[in-house]
Amino acid sequence: MSQSGWAVVVPVKRLTAAKSRLRGALPGVPHEELALALAADTLRAVLACPAVAEVLVVTDDARVAAAARTAGAQVRPDEPDAGLNAAFRHGAAGLPPGWVAGLTADLPALRPAELAGALLAARTGQAGVRRFVPDAPGEGTVLLTAPPGIALDPRFGMGSAAAHTASGALPLTGDWPSLRRDVDTAADLAAADRLGLGPRTAALLAADRPARAAG
Ligand SMILES: Nc1nc2c(ncn2[C@@H]2O[C@H](COP(=O)(O)OP(=O)(O)OP(=O)(O)O)[C@@H](O)[C@H]2O)c(=O)[nH]1
């Protein structure tokens, strides 16, 4: 990895269990295909971001792992298999010293330039502190960053924006709608569609159109 580039840790749950709140959003598409497409479009954007030197996917899902490797990411097993924050810690622990970010894998509208903008803001703000980008509603977190020598210390989960603030991280409040648009529900997916979806998720929405029209 280059001295100046970011290492980005992206955990992805097993597709059979992932994105349960989204189940049924596309009635004509198997749920696992939708969960895979969300992650693949997220990874595509991260890998296309010029500020990113290395992408580390933490997953136990064989299809996600294969797609991630093909796209150019590294893959680590989901150890100790103790949830999202443990997966972030595991991924970050295997990285050389440097700027580290943790990003959720449910950002199918993500634009590389918006991620680059947030990562730049994280580096140019107050020195020595963790920074985070809240999700669109403002209660969750999509991106958490740590400077060299500072642990990522992830507090993702319900109410994570408040948890990250309480842990000493500072919010980044730039205009990055595609970064903030995580997809948990059918309404979120529609909002991401309005922003402009990545190609894998867009193709599934197009394929599902007859099923939705019939329903
Ligand atoms: N590796 C790994 N990734 C996880 C785990 N839990 C969540 N993630 C990932 O973290 C991101 C944000 O998680 P959530 O929005 O809670 O996703 P989710 O658990 O798949 O969704 P729901 O079932 O609807 O709660 C998604 O990209 C998930 O794939 C986990 O235990 N291990």
Ligand SMILES: C=C(OP(=O)(O)O)C(=O)O
């Ligand atoms: C994981 C998070 O939430 P959600 O499950 O809503 O994506 C979070 O915002 O930290």
